[in-house]
Structures are given as structure tokens and as C-alpha cells.
Amino acid sequence: xxxxxxxxxxxxPGRHPAACSGCAHCGRAGHREAVAAFLARRDELAAGRGxxxxxxxxxxxxxxxxxxxxxxxxxxxxxxxxxxxxxxxTRVRLGGLATVWGTVLALLLAQALTxxxxxxxxxxxxxxxxxxxxxxxxxxxxxxxxxxxxLLGPLVGEDNRLSTTRAVAAAWxxxxxxxxxxxxxxxxxxxxxxxxxxxGLLAVFALVAAVTVTSRLVVSARITARRLQKxxxxxxxxxxxxxxxxxxxxxxxVQYLLVSATVLILAxxxxxxxxxxxxxxxxxxxxxxxxxxxxxxxATCTEGVRPTIHAVVRSREAGDLDAPIRTGDDIExxxxxxxxxxxxxxxxxxxxxxxxxxxxxxVPLVPVPGGFANPTxxxxxxxxxxxxEPGRVEVSVVTAAGIETNRVAIDVLD
Numbered sequence: 518x519x520x521x522x523x524x525x526x527x528x529x530p531g532r533h534p535a536a537c538s539g540c541a542h543c544g545r546a547g548h549r550e551a552v553a554a555f556l557a558r559r560d561e562l563a564a565g566r567g568x569x570x571x572x573x574x575x576x577x578x579x580x581x582x583x584x585x586x587x588x589x590x591x592x593x594x595x596x597x598x599x600x601x602x603x604x605x606x607t608r609v610r611l612g613g614l615a616t617v618w619g620t621v622l623a624l625l626l627a628q629a630l631t632x633x634x635x636x637x638x639x640x641x642x643x644x645x646x647x648x649x650x651x652x653x654x655x656x657x658x659x660x661x662x663x664x665x666x667x668l669l670g671p672l673v674g675e676d677n678r679l680s681t682t683r684a685v686a687a688a689w690x691x692x693x694x695x696x697x698x699x700x701x702x703x704x705x706x707x708x709x710x711x712x713x714x715x716x717g718l719l720a721v722f723a724l725v726a727a728v729t730v731t732s733r734l735v736v737s738a739r740i741t742a743r744r745l746q747k748x749x750x751x752x753x754x755x756x757x758x759x760x761x762x763x764x765x766x767x768x769x770x771v772q773y774l775l776v777s778a779t780v781l782i783l784a785x786x787x788x789x790x791x792x793x794x795x796x797x798x799x800x801x802x803x804x805x806x807x808x809x810x811x812x813x814x815x816a817t818c819t820e821g822v823r824p825t826i827h828a829v830v831r832s833r834e835a836g837d838l839d840a841p842i843r844t845g846d847d848i849e850x851x852x853x854x855x856x857x858x859x860x861x862x863x864x865x866x867x868x869x870x871x872x873x874x875x876x877x878x879x880v881p882l883v884p885v886p887g888g889f890a891n892p893t894x895x896x897x898x899x900x901x902x903x904x905x906e907p908g909r910v911e912v913s914v915v916t917a918a919g920i921e922t923n924r925v926a927i928d929v930l931d
Contacts, residue, residue, distance in 0.1 A: 551597040555590045555863065562586065563884040577845075577900055584881035591863035595751075602752040610659060610667030617655050617668070621648045640792050643703035651695055669753060674733075676859075677750045679757035681770045682729040682813065685777045689725050692781060693718065696788055696795055704793060715795030717803050718784060724803075725777070728810045732817045745821035746857030746918035748865055761820075762858035769816035776809040824854035824922045829912050832898050841930050844905060848927070849898050850914060856894040857918050865917035866892060872921070874910035876902045907931040 561567045562583045572578040628641045655668060662670030672687060674680040696718070739745035748762070759774055761767045780802050787796035831840065832847035842848060850871065860866065869880040869892050878899045883891035891898045897914065911924040 548594070548597040548601040551594045555587075555594050558590055559587060559863075559884045560886055563886050580881050580883065580900075583884065584879075587863060587882045587884060588867040591867055595864040598751045605752055606664070606666040606669075609669050610663055613666075613668040614656060614659055617652045617659075621645075621652045624648050640703055643699050643792075646702050647695055647698040650698055651691070654694075666753070673753050676747045676762070677753060678762065679753045679755070680729075681758050681773060682725070682732045684758055685773065686725045686729040688777070688781060689722050692784065693722050699788075699792070700794065714797055717798030717800060718795055720803050721780065721784075721798060721806055724807055724810055728814055731814060735814075735817050736820075739818075739821065743920050744823045746824065746854065746860075746916060746920055748857055748859040748918050750859060763861065764859075767816070769813050773809050773813040776806055780806050821857075822854045824852070824857075824914060824916050824920055826850055826852040826912065826914060826922045826925045828852075829925050829927050842901065842927055843930050844901055844903055844907065846901050847898055848901055848912070849896060850912065851896055852914075852922065853895055854922075855892060855897055855914055855916060857916055860917040863889075868917040869897065870915040871897060871899045872911075872913045872915060873899075873902065873905050876904050878902050901929065905929055 558567070568579050568583065572582045625645060628637075628645060632638075632641060658671070659667035662668070664670075665673060669679075672679050672683045674683070736745065736747075740747055750757075750762075756764065759766060759771045761770075780798070783802065784796045784798055787798070791797075828851045830849050830851070831842045832849040833839070855869065856866065863882070866882060866889065867879070871878045871880060878901075880892045880897050880899055882889055883898070907929050909926055909928055911926050913924045914922045916922075
């Protein structure tokens with residue numbers, strides 16, 4: 518499998534003359550250099566260059582040496598990525614605070630410019646005061662989650678990826694809090710908070726909150742039942758909101774974001790045009806969002822595949838005779854779900870283990886130009902260790918997510 522960061526990281530000029538601790542620029546540059554070094558080493562070994570003469574005469578020994586060399590390089594890339602990730606979280610925390618207070622300043626300037634002709638109104642004062650209070654609350658939340666990226670912290674799931682359902686729920690929560698504070702400051706009368714006026718808005722908020730909680734429970738239950746594999750990401754990315762764990766666009770996430778954003782914009786427009794009470798959302802929009810949320814939840818319930826072994830056969834190269842499995846042969850494990858989404862990068866691939874009887878064999882990395890021929894999501898090739906006793910033994914696979922497959926029995930001859 519190709520390294521996903523190959524197109525993102527390459528040698529770039531402009532690094533500081535001396536690496537400084539905690540510097541985001543130097544962290545990114547160091548990570549890029551580590552990835553570039555890994556890619557160069559992988560392609561060199563895939564072309565058959567760089568293998569020591571002491572092991573070059575033995576295909577099995579050479580393959581094992583190449584796999585160990587790539588595993589060591591992959592761990593170096595991971596270490597550099599962690600360093601860059603810590604600096605990135607600090608940069609995100611500061612950027613989030615700058616965005617919040619920049620929005621307050623932009624609101625102040627916009628109100629000052631638009632008030633030139635119509636004059637300052639109580640609604641402008643209430644809007645500005647609400648923005649200040651909300652910015653102060655968000656700043657406090659960012660301080661509490663400063664180690665996890667500030668405002669980004671509550672939106673990140675246990676797998677260190679941005680959660681689509683949490684992001685949507687957070688957006689509606691901010692809008693609801695802003696609306697309540699604004700109305701409390703502008704017109705504290707009971708008529709502004711009449712349940713009949715805000716029934717649609719409250720129904721939407723209850724809906725997105727229920728989807729967030731249910732989605733988390735479903736994911737936890739599927740992981741416990743070994744029907745879903747989750748591999749921790751290096752750091753959160755904006756693409757997590759509309760992509761699956763493997764980085765491909767997810768239609769369920771995309772439509773949920775688009776529908777939620779559209780309804781939220783319409784609710785904001787209604788609050789702007791009629792700032793005398795909670796915005797009235799038509800029940801047709803509430804129904805539309807409910808259908809979108811049901812789609813999102815259904816996709817979460819059916820996400821992932823349980824790793825399964827279908828068959829184990831002797832690996833045969835061109836010119837070999839048909840024969841039973843013997844000690845020292847390569848075996849090919851066929852099935853599905855061996856490489857879970859998000860585990861296609863080198864470091865998670867090195868954590869794949871095949872249990873053969875009482876022996877644990879790590880799956881060797883076999884490089885090819887642009888990626889790896891082994892392991893893949895559907896096939897694994899491992900040499901049968903010499904410690905495996907002849908007879909009937911059971912074979913299973915432990916994936917990078919820590920989930921073990923079913924066991925398949927094979928006969929090993931001496």
C-alpha cells in the first residue's frame with residue numbers, strides 16, 4: 518500500500534538554521550524529511566539495492582532484513598510525526614482563539630459601519646455583548662483543553678480524528694447559546710422564549726444531540742464486539758469531517774454536514790430578520806435534518822468489516838511443484854479486513870502479527886515502487902517459522918487494531 522503522505526511531504530526549503538524545541542515549523546520540516554528518507558529507502562530496497570552481501574544470498578534472510586529496516590524507518594517517521602503533532606496542536610489552539618476574537622472584532626466593525634445611517638440600536642448592543650460573553654466562554658474552554666488543541670479538543674474522538682457528529686452538535690449548541698444570550702440581553706420578556714416559537718429549533722438540537730450520543734455508543738459497542746476496527750490517527754485533520762478513516766470521501770458525512778449547515782444558516786437568517794424571539798424553523802426543515810441524521814446513523818451502524826480468514830494455502834512461486842505445507846515454506850493467508858482503514862501507513866503495517874500455533878510471526882513488509890506488495894487487506898504472506906512443530910496447527914491474524922481473526926487449522930509436514 519502506498520504511503521499516504523508521499524504527495525504531501527517532500528523536501529521543502531526554508532527550514533530554520535537550527536532546530537528549535539517545540540517550533541511548529543521545524544517539527545513539520547523534520548517530519549517531511551523523515552518521510553522523504555523513508556520513501557527513498559523503500560524505493561531503493563524495492564529495486565534490490567542496499568541489501569548487505571551477508572544476507573543477499575538468502576531470499577528469506579534478505580526479505581526479513583528489508584522488513585526490519587523498513588520497520589525501523591517507519592518508527593522514526595512516527596516519532597517525528599508525534600513531535601510535529603504536538604507543535605500543531607499548539608498552533609491550532611492559538612489560531613482558534615485568534616479566530617474567535619477576530620470574529621468579535623469584525624462584528625464590532627460591521628455594526629459600527631452599518632450604524633452610521635440608522636443609528637445604534639439595542640439589538641446591536643445585545644449582539645455585541647453576546648459575542649463578547651460567548652468569546653470569553655470559548656476562551657475558557659480552550660484553556661481547559663489546551664493540551665488537545667484548545668477549541669478542537671471536544672470535537673476529537675477517541676481515535677484522534679475529528680468527529681462529524683460532534684462538530685454538527687457543537688455548531689448547533691453555539692447557535693442555541695448565542696440565541697438565548699442575545700434574547701436575554703435584548704428582550705428578557707417571557708414572550709421571547711415562548712416554546713411554540715422555538716419548538717423546531719429545540720427539536721433540531723435534541724435530534725443532533727441524540728445522534729451524537731447514539732453514534733458514540735454504537736461505535737463503542739461494535740469495537741467491543743470486534744465488528745469495527747479503529748486505528749488511532751497521528752493527529753486530527755479537517756478532512757476527517759467528510760472522509761472515512763482511510764481518507765476517502767464519505768457520502769453520509771458529506772450530506773450530514775451540508776444539510777446541517779444549510780438549516781443552520783437558515784436559522785441564523787431568521788434570527789437576524791426577526792430578533793424578537795427564538796427563530797421559527799419550519800417542520801419540513803426539521804424532517805429533512807431528521808432524514809439526514811438517520812442516514813448518518815445508519816452508515817455508522819454498518820461501518821467497517823470484521824477481519825476474517827477465508828483460507829490458508831502454501832505460497833507457490835513460478836516453477837515450484839505442488840506440495841503440502843512444510844516447515845520453512847511461505848504460507849498465504851486469504852481473507853478480508855487485515856489492514857483496517859487508517860492502518861495503511863508503514864508503522865501500523867509493522868504491527869500485523871500471524872499466530873501459528875504457539876508462535877507469533879510478524880508479517881514482513883515487501884516493498885515495491887510506490888507502496889508494498891505485502892501485507893494487503895485481503896492477503897498476507899509469511900514464512901512458516903522453524904519453531905512450528907509438524908502436525909495440525911491453528912492460524913489466526915492479529916491486526917493493527919488489536920483484533921484477532923477466526924482460527925483456521927492447517928497441516929504442517931516435516
